Amino acid sequence: MTDLLLAAESYWWVFYIGTIVVFLATVEVGFLLGRSRRGKTDPEAKSQAGTALAAILALLGFLLAVSFSIAEDRFMTRKQLVLEEANAIGTTFLRTDFLMEPQRTRARRLLAEYVNVRLEATKQPGTLQEGLKRSVEIQNALWRIADKVAAQRPRSEPVGLFIDALNETIDLHEERVTVSLRNRVPPSLLWTLYLVAFLSMGILGFHFGLGGTRNILAASALVFAFSAVMLLIVDLDQPRQRLFTVNQAALEDTHRSISKALESPPAKRGGSPDGKRRPP
Template identity: 45%
Template structure:
C-alpha cells in the first residue's frame, strides 16, 4: 500500500491526530537529545543552530505553500467539472427532444438514468460501480447517435446533438481523471509529512541546546503545522473529508429531469 493510499484510508481527523502525536514525540525527543548533548559538552559552542532552524522553517513554509497551491488547483478543477458536466448533460437532454422517435425517448430515458450515476458518493466501491454503468450508458447513447447519423448524415439538428453528446462523453473521462488520478504527487505529500516532523525535531533539539523551551509555543506550532498539512490532504481527497466538491449542479439537474414527463422508449 502506498503512502497516499494509507492516508486515504484514514479519516481526516485521524490523519491530523497521528501527525500531532508523532510530531510531538519527535519534538520531545529532539529536545531531550539537545539537552543531553549540551550537558555532555558544556564547553562546546552551540554553533549556528538557530540560523539553521530558521532556514529549515523557511523551506518548510515554501513547501507548504507549493503543496497548498497544487491541492487547491485540483479541488477547483473538480468543482468546475461538476458544473460543466451538469450543463453538458442538460444540453444533451434538451437537444434530444429534436430527434425523431423512438430515438428521442430512448436517449432521454438513458440520460435520466445517467444523471444520478454522476453524483459522487464516499463509497469507493459504489463509485466504481457507477463508473462502469456510466460507461455502458454512454456506449448505448453513442450507438443510437451512430445509427441516426447513418440514416440522416446531413442533419444539422443531429450534428448539434452529437456535439453535446461528445462533450458529455469527454467530461465523463475528464472527471474520472481529475477525481482519481490527478492528485498531488505522492512524493510531495511524503516530503511534507516527514519534512515537517524532522523540522519539529530540529526545533526541539535547538531548544534543548539553549535549555529554553515554551511548551505552549511547541503545541501551537505542531497544531498549526498539522492543520495546514491536513487541509492539503483534505483538498486533495476526491471523496470524503471536511471539504467536499459540491454536487448541487448535478442534483439540481436530476430534479429537473425527474420533473419532466417520463420517456417511453419503444425500441
C-alpha cells in the same frame, strides 16, 4: 502513500491526531538529545542550531504553500467541471428532441439514469468505481443511439447538434475522472513534505534542549498548525473530501429538471432553438 491517503479519506481524524502525536514525540526526542549535549555545546553552536531551525522551517513553509496551492487548484477545477458537466448533460437532454422515436425516449431515460449515477457516485461511500463503470456503459449505449440516428439521417444538422452535445458530455466525464483520480498532488512531494516536517520538529526540540527549557506552548502551536495544514492538503487531494466537499448543486438541478421533463407530456417541454441549455 496511496494507502495512507485512502485511510486519511475515511479516517481523517485519526490522520490528524496521529500526525500531532508523531510530531510532538519528535519534538520531545529532539529536546532530550539537545539537553544531553547542552553542557558540551558552545554559544556559537547554539546559534548555528537556531539558524538551521529557521532555515528548515522556512523550507517547510514553502513546501506547505506549494502543496496546498496544487491541491486547491485541483479542487477549484473539480468544482468548475461539475458545472460544465451539468450544463452538457442538460444540453444533451434538450437536444434529444431532435431525435425520432424510439431513440428519443431511450436516450432521455439513459440520460436520467446517467445524472443519477453521477450524483450517487459522489455521495455514497464505496460506490465510486461502480458508478464510473455504469457511467461508461450508459455513454456507450447513448453513443450507439447517436451512431444509429446518424446513419439514418446523415445530413441532419439537428442530429449533429445532439452528437456534439453528447460528445462534450463524454469528454467532461473523462476530464472529471482525470482531475479527481489521476491528477493528484505528487506522492514524492507529500513524502518530502512529511520528511521535512519531521526533521523540523526534531530540530525544534533539539534547539529547545540546548536552551534547557521546554517551550510547550510554542511547540504545540507549531505542531497543531502544521498538522492542520497537512490535513487540509490531504483532504483537498482526495476524490471524496471530508472537510471540503465539491458542491453538486448544478448536477442536482439538472437531475430535477430531467425528472420533471420526463413526467411532463412532450408538448409542454420547451427548449432553445438550438437545443442549448440556458442558465436560469
